[in-house]
Amino acid sequence: MANSKRRHWTFVGAAAAAVVLAAGIATAVSGGDPGEPKAFGHPPPAAVATDTSGATTTPGAGPGSDPGSAPDTAAGTGPAASGTKTSPTSSPADLKWGLDYSDTLTFDTPDQLNTALDDAKRLGMDYIRVDFGWEDYQSFANYPPDFSKFDNVVAGANARGLKVLATIDFPPPWARRAACKDTAACPPADNAVFANFVKQAVARYSARGVHYWEVWNEPNITAWAPLPDPADYTKLLVTVSAAIRAADPHAFILMGGLAADHPSPGAPFIAPYDFITAVAKAGGLKAVDGIGYHPYPDGDPATSSTFLAISQSPKSIITALNQAGAPNMPIWITETGANIPALIFGPPDQVKPQEAQQVQQAKREVDVLSSYPNVASFFWFSYQDSPPDRLFFGLRRGDGTYRPVFDTLQQIIADAKKAP
Template sequence: MPSRSRAVLAALLGLFLVPLFVAPADAAERRSCAKSVKDRDGDCIANTRDRDIDGDRIPNHRDSDMDGDRKRNSRDSDVDGDRVPNARDRQPFGVQVKGTRYGVAAPGRVRIARTTKQAVAGLPRGLRVPRAFLGVVAEDALAETGPAGAPAMPRIAASGVGLLRQTFSWRNIELRPGVLDFSAYDAFVADAARRGIDLLPILFDPPAFRSSAPSGQTRMTYPPASDAAFAMFAAILVARYGPTGSFWSARPDVPRRPIRAWQVWNEPNLKAYWGGKPDAVAYTRMLKTVHRAIRSVDPSATVVTAGLPESRLGDSPRRFLARMYRAGAKGHFQALALNPYATTADGVLEILVAMRRQMNKAKDRAAMWVTEIGWATTGTSSTYDLGEKAHAAVVTQTVALLARNAKRLNLRGVVYYAWRDLPVYEGGRDFWGLHTGLLSQDGTPKPAYRALTSLLRRLAR
């Protein structure tokens, strides 16, 4: 090979082999700088510019203990270890949060947007997505449903959001063995249909007499005692609300909008939702049983896995999915659901790209679906608490970025959590997840609401 060709080939290889994450300097280099408050890992890169503050080779946007002090970010009052409390720190995780800059960027892939205008910059002309591409979780839409419908539903429809992800609680439907009460869900399904909103039910939360939980255990959700019983519950719902459902024939006054996708369980890779011991094999066994039941009633239904989040409170999505594949899950779901919480849009994309790569390696052509993601505007010292301006930009940039990459990822859609801020749970305590709403508790729109509605008008087919 001529020397010039070898040089060109070497240059090209260099471009393609640049790692997505640059590891910290080697040990010799690290010793050349002393560790300090401004340089936690002693790599000669100030924390404000360091994409791995504690030098553990986990990028900040994916590191649940950013400064390496053995305190999870959500409970760390000083997440970057600079001895300035988050509440007074203009740089609580490496860059300014409530000034002109915010977030922690993954290197090189996406520039962090500072304004909502920047968040949508570069969107291809003519890019369109289905209305149901963006969904929300809106607990009040079910809780407040009455004869006239839920007050939230018209506003959700007017925003351009086309899908609601809602738990269809087994516990709240089967009140006693064999006694089913669909009244609340009938009203909810009718209300959504009248507004032209699709539904993604989460099949979840067995009643005590159907659960494998020990007697008196209420702190965690346990899997059902019988997969067959859970599958029967799923089949009953499909037979009621699916394409040939009895609900539609009994209610000719309601526009026909059958439910075509069903999500099986919630976050089984976390201890809290699988009896303290996540078990991918057991979840796969349940998924396969429920998949057969759903598709026996609606052969073209989309069966969606439970959303898998990144968390140290259980198995990682990659490890959990690998175990699912080994247990024979491939072919028993039409969409893999992920809850890819990250501090930036770029971090979300990085998670999805890695999971798509894992699916491709398994020769699995199933779709992906982001079924939960969100950031807070106020209320806590968490790294997910961005302030209203940054919140609007991050939310908008994430939806825009995923819309741009939907085709290559085979991404079905994105569900934002949540529609409205929530009060502190009875007996609970405040945390960032209660402040992720597009609306405040009193219904006042946040900047993210206005930014998203504008984006959705631009993307609407």
């Protein structure tokens, strides 16, 4: 079994992205009231959005699903059972809230796990999002999977009323393709073998209340090695989704959270519109209930290209869904956040100001995302910094101390849940 935490494949770890974000945060928060950043513009709430294709979007859920409803914890019931549609998102009160832990919880000590999940509960989160890498549970082909480490995560989440969104990815070395066997981001050599592993996992955890699954993480960049390939990804998506539904007919399945921008200058990247369009043409959109998306802003969220790409740009996610005949499919923001670039580049005296700016950025991200049609969730990346990966987005710093943004998110969520 794997004995160390694995890199979380998110484009925002790139140095270039950190520079852009630093500039964007500084611009966004300048001149604003710390309690209410009035300097920002704000896109109007939209019950119906018209895109440049001429199609009209009515926000709602994916086929046979209700992403706004929490699944029952008993097997045989779940989010796909109701068949109802969501209302258009127009305020934070409509969002489902989640916290990203990458691949950390599986390897935490009991005390660390309890603390991490207690924090999610304190924050008012509805979900935790965790990597569920195949390599963590089946290191050898001739041994059955050992799910004991994840059992503890699920039991802890259930005890606190937290739902689990598991991102299934990362085959063990023995199951990877020869062309990329040295990286965890390598697709499986045989999709059917991967699907068999997934089916075993879903059968085990659907009986324990886990009904939410995301198929891969950021497959539109090189987190799908060696190069992103929507047709290739679709083959895996269709095969794995069928396995999930065979084990849990009421599972809620997300297309792997798409990166919003290039991971670094010149790096391979397929824009979300193009990736979704290609997956839809290959028949993959019929296999899922929603789209995962990771719109880390490149400045003020109201004008950030990564946010506008949801529904406000000519080639938006909404445009792609309209053209694919799925205008009501929900968009789950399964990652977003704000880095502290001074911890990468310095100077040290900018760390505290940037942490204050991170607070304002969190408010703006919630405000803007909740105004867009089809957006169903807000997941903050991440719970704690990962200094080796240059990821300083955490609600906790690398030393475990809390950042101011922890209290900010707690208040945002509390206020949202009090709203009528």
